[in-house]
Amino acid sequence: MIHARDVTKEYIDGDGTRVRVLDGMSLDVDAGDFVAVVGPSGSGKSTLLHLLGGLDVDYRGEVSVGGVKLAGLGDKALARFRNTHVGFVFQSFHLIPNLSALENVLLPSHFGAKPPDAVKRGEALLERVGLAAKKDRAPVRLSGGERQRVAIARALYGGPKLLLCDEPTGNLDAATGAGVIQLFQELHREGLTVLAVTHEERMSAAARRVLRLKEGKLVEERATAQAASGDAS
């Protein structure tokens, strides 16, 4: 599903200093895997997620996701890739406040081919995350856990094979976070590839593989038998 080789990402920080956040990193994730990437703040976890999701293409090295090589893709092709191949879940949910839960879920439908049953699909996804009864509510009238479920439903709208999650339980209390983690596990069991960067022990415990981002490289911290036989560095 994910194949990354010798990826190096640098940026200039506020002091004008060049910071190398990924340094020749390589990563392989099989389809249907559930991977947690851990590491201290500023270690480049979110950056890794943005590279894999095609939000940031300013790097050296090779990244392919679902057989799509991201380097060299034009803006429109990258947008199509984000619309159909990956789904993002963010720590701060990033729901659009003046849209209802259902309208937030349907947001990706505005940027792809028009599906004939967009609303039905959106409602089905809300039902899948347990929020069918609250489809018309604005985000401000939903709890944190409910907002994150709406965000997950939105991430699933385009039918992605890969879910990229950036600290998905970071803003949730323990009980709510557990419910969201359980949802990720269910999605994983249904065949979805999940890659989550996290600080949370519970989240990494739920994953099949745990990789640590250290000094710009990924190291295997815990792997299942199948994953250990892979070539994650």
Added chain:
Amino acid sequence: MRLDALSRLVRLSLARERKGAFFSAFGVAMGVGTLVFFIGLGLGVGRVIREKIFPTDARLVDVVPSSVSLGLLGGGKLDAEAVERLRALPGVEAAHRKMSVRVPAVTRYDGVFFGTRLRMGMEVLAVGVDPDLVKGDVQLGEFKDAGEGQPIPALVSTRLLELYNKTFAPARKLPQLSSGMIVGFGFPVEFNRSYVSASATGPSVSSQTQVVGASDRAMFAGITLPLETAVRINRQAGVDAENYSGVTLVAVDPSHVPALVDAVKAMGLEIDDQERRMAENTGAAVALTTSALALLSILICFLAAVNIAHALSASVRARAREIGVMQAVGASRADIRAIVLAEAAVVGLAGGAVGTAVALAASFGVNRLAAGYLPNFPYKPDSFFSFPWPVVLGGVVLGLLAALAGAYFPSRRAAATDPARTLAG
């Protein structure tokens, strides 16, 4: 990006930014409204000048004898031979002769003038013209010399009639007259007689004159008679009855006029373009004033565009995270740019349409006020405005363009949003 999706996102965004959108549209409406109003006013006033005050036909060339005689060379005179040469010039469709009645004339009226007792005497100027020149304006009988002792058909100027109706008649409490009412009105004219200057050597000739219509081509301050009548009166008075005082050439089409003018001048004759120049000068003054006001209006549109740029820049900054989310779920840079431009387009179209509608409504109000409160001056039109459809459509399009111009840089800035940065944390 699909149009229905774009429309949905723009509606949602404008609903959220109602206040900013309202003020942006208001600015556009102000600029467009004033521009459409002033252009409509300029065109309306220009139309009155062109069609009523100085009605000119672009195909006509008025030829007059040269004011400097060429002596033995014979140039500068407008005799029958010169008229034939003029008629033979390339591009000439017709040549209509004119001859002034070269003796003074007076009228003494003592009778009932359309229901009012009137007694007055005045000097009269008269000119004879080829009937073909004014045939469309003759409403009674034939415009030809009926011979001595018979009533002389006469045309009066429509402009003279307008001045009479708007100034002379109200001041003297005389009735207002339409061109139809004066047809058939008769008054005595005595040729070769004057209250103020010496007469020619011949006898004075008393005639009854009958008005047969009003014409734009009739002499302004006098009466217009058939050419043969003027020739007869001049001959009877023993003055020049051979040379014409002018010839009106009708060109095949306006494009032939410059060449005709050159050819006429080459014959040693002159062009009487005083009327045309007055029309052009007055038209230019109106155009200049309209342009200055239009410039002011365009400045308002420019300020509206700047306002839109400011409002959208602030909006784009405030919505950076939302834009990042859209990019994350599949929006391309072009999609983001299209959303911002479409928001501005809706604001601009609304502002342009409202501004144009307000201008039309204001012009209606001004016309009503002018009809009710302005005195009835000569050439006072029913409407001071003219709004051909390109002006109305142009107003709406200008609103759109001003808004799009204002949105250009904010849309680029929005499209350049880095989702990785805005969605971090």
